[in-house]
Amino acid sequence: MDTVTPVHLLDGLPADAEGAALRALALTNYGHFTSLQVRGGRAQGLALHFERLRLGNVELFDEPLDEDAVRGWMAQAAAGGDCSLRVTVFARGFDHRQPLRRVAPDVLVSASAPAPAPASPLRVQVRHFFRPVPQLKHVGTFPLFHHRRQAQMAGFDDALFVDGGQARISEGTVWNIGFWDGVRVVWPQAPALRGTAERLLQLGLAANGVAQEIRPVSVDELPAFRAAFACNANGVQPVVAIDELDYPDEPELRALLDAAAAHAPWEPLSP
Template structure:
């Protein structure tokens, strides 16, 4: 299903998004009309709209658009809110932006087993913005899967670990502290909720040596919550670490916010 500004979306509008591919988005899981971390998702959309379009986005209008799309849908649904401007194209990217709200839904899949990921050198354009330009990320995810891995983990030219293809990565050190990479990354909603909900968290440059000293690793985003990482390249981690289990439980305990 898809709606644009609360009404059925037309082909011409979807063509504008597909052919120009300029905009930003957030993805959330709606559970019986409520969202974990809703305020953070809305803050992301408002802030990214200022960055991408130089325009203000009404968060209450976003909520209304999402409510219209999920009305009558019981249970869990994955909802993506994409903000783009149908009037902007490759020949006129400087036109005054009039951002529109596209809401799409899909069934929420189950969480797969622990991930085996491959490091690749890559730095996303405007990494703090959740923008729709995903070619580089998907290209490297595809390459990692063709090489026999489940997903890709990015590192900078300096070798420092940053983030996964569409997720943040965290580690558990020998003392049981949660370590997040010190790097230019997307500030994920799930990561932000976890930092407030559980335990001792630190940020540090994750070199290869530091990565190899960690006892556990995990991936986070809205769709998967907290998922164990079994291996990064040839580095193997325990997948039953109690800190990761506690993080998963803490995330599940974050109160839902009504749309």
């Protein structure tokens, strides 16, 4: 299938890079988004992505989301091809000095080259951080990328976040983490952005009869697990090291996760 030409649609029209709307998005750090992979004009977990956008709109703007319009713009941007798709909701009229003033949200749909499935395993560094307003996928991404940069400067690939008190594991910079104890998949319970890929894997594992548990996981417990993995919209990636602790890439776990990821249907973007 053809890869789409990069395109940016603002409320369904070609976005003007010099326009006031995009300047507002760049200068006012207030909005929310979702990201997904599209193949042949189809994507997995569309209901979850729209649930995320719907909740973000209510919390940030007290406004409903015109889901039919947004879905049409997504299909327009993808043009039936393969791409990485991002839907960002902001408001060019938002004024931080009057945050309660009602404004009409704007929707920027961006299609770019499709992201390949991650091929290399991850070595991650534990860093103390909890994202603010973790229930929303908001545009305040500075601390995520700062911590990733700091981890890479220390010789790792990425950062894994824990709280500063109980050292409970929450999530990675732009991914969720799961652990394998040889019998079940354990998902850390902590304030974090619950990703669509994580939720789709949970549904797929349940459908395939794989045991799962959601509970707090501390750094001290990590040696008891046999393997770990990261997941986001780009796919599943083995985590082979957390600080000085090494994990093998377990073929059994990889097969279970591949089967779970394939469980969700690919749905057409066109309404």
